[in-house]
Amino acid sequence: MVSRKKKLLLVMSIVGLLLVISTTGLFAAGAQEATSTEQKSMTLRLAHISDEGHPSHKASMLFKELVEEKTDGVVKVEVYSNSSLGSAPEYTEQLQLGALELGLVTSGQLQVWVPEYGAVMIPFLFEGYEHAHRALDGEAGELLADYAAEQGFVVIGNWEWGFRQLSNRLLKVEKPADVARLKMRVPNEIQLESMYKALGATTSIISFPELYMALAQGVVDGQCNPLSTIYYQKLYEVQPFVTILNHVYNTQMLVASEKAWNSLTEETKQIVLDASAQAGALARELTVNSEEELIQKLEEADVTVNYPDLAPFRDKMGPAIKTIGDFAGNEFTDKFVKLVEQAR
Template sequence: MLKKVLGLLGTASLVAAMATPASAVELKLAHYAPIDHTASKAAEMMAAAVAKRTNNAVTIKLFPANQLGDGNEVLEQQMKGAIDITLPTQPMLDKYGPAGDKPFGVVMLPFVYKGYEHAWKVLDGPFTKWVAPRFDQIGLVHLANWEWGFRNLTNSKRPIMKPDDVKGLKIRTPGEIQLQAAMEAAGGIVTKIAFPELPMALKQGVVDGQENPLSVISSLKLWETQAHLALTYHSYNSMVAVASKQAMAKLTADQQKIVKEEAQKAGQWFRDENLKAEKGMIALLKEKGMKVTEPDLAAFKAKMQPAYDSIAAYSGKANVDAFLKMVAETK
């Protein structure tokens, strides 16, 4: 009988059929990071670990690099039930809050963190507890905080050491008001351009510069169009691994626990790898010809009050005050 089955199905097909439970659940995970980015590798790590620990009862199919849309688009699809897991940033999440009450919007306040570990402790600790009700309201389950990183400024025109050096530069930012406000407070002329269109906009000279984490600057090979990198570390944000309530409802309690644990492990791996890689990235960017400067950050911070005011108007002053208290109290 076994030989007959093997003849009909083939050995590989039979093994696959035996390894995958009839009640298996496949979850779609879509995100915007390039395929060679550490975020994509973390997603692959998570998917492999979940499949292994559930004996393929839960599998995760990955759609990186904007295959199903950019970060905002896949999050919208997730809200409609078409995608199960996404990796939005906090500013992408805050779009679903009411005007003037957007607690996710405070994460990117410029120049508030003392470094990566400080940012992680704030977000993993008091911030996650504080925003838990908002996740529930928008139909999402928080799995883990991942990484994206501190953002730095590049341009094709001149080295940047002080805010005056930014004056008049056409700077691309994504749609987030936090980044627009920070660049405008520094003296830049802000142009909003979608992430997939950024490399071409730089090549065509539509804008002079942009701001992003070092990992993005490196993976997009921005040295090809940007001669100057200023290590401003002006704003931090992270990807947030979130699942829809509908997706989690398909899983048993044990499976939900596994998905959350593996999301957290992959996220911490992503953080650690990013931190280790940053020095190497700076060296690589120098090797590729970028001129790297370390600006006077105190001078930049002194210019940020207009940005703080704009973020408070957008996110809610009470939210900004509550977050700054968390930051101050988190050691």
């Protein structure tokens, strides 16, 4: 999803090229055209945090295949899974600095540099996957991409992370008071921290690469992530209780550094956009369609999966929603929520 500001810059560049042609003659114009349409050989490194069985990795491999095929191997893609190029905050910073070409970044991770993305994770904002996809593939997502572009991030397209579910090692969570008995791991994302505090839990910020060990050693009691992450990262091995809350939705985006994006010809950019669209569709399909199967697999592994009444949890979210609005900007948050409601 290239922002509208990027599109405007592209139009301005074309106008500038026409002025060069009119003032310097066909030879100079021909030289300009050759350098702007011939893609140089290059390698794009794509970093993500997931295990190789995860939908994000499978989609990344499809993206690699499509880009290399459509560019006849001129552009190669190297996929780095399992935080092998660093944690998500680390490689997201590298994207902004232009030291890394591509990364899969969630809304919660990008908000460190683009706080407006914090509004995506307002608790219980989206009624389901279709609603979230309509909103973020439309005007609400374009609005966010504009803010990302101002900070040097090119949002190529929306893939999938998913709705978060709560897992823990101590008890079956049926009401907010049960959450208050837990010490919850949270990433460095204000939405989850404020949400669990509103439910009465204590929280501890732990990075994703350290999550499994922290859970296994009892440093924290619980965490929340989509079912695909709970299963493929094997968190269920040390978390015998999973509660289906669908309380926070995370989009995961394919993001390019501005430096890498500007090194691509217009033809290659379109190939990357098309490949991202196909890969993102696969990530969504694998994530959404596998959830019932994953629940069955978790239950077969002696994990207790339950579905509490969500109303008491929603009723506690007022303080968290206020905190998130202050973080993302209240004027922006109001506008964003209205666009999301229009997509309902």
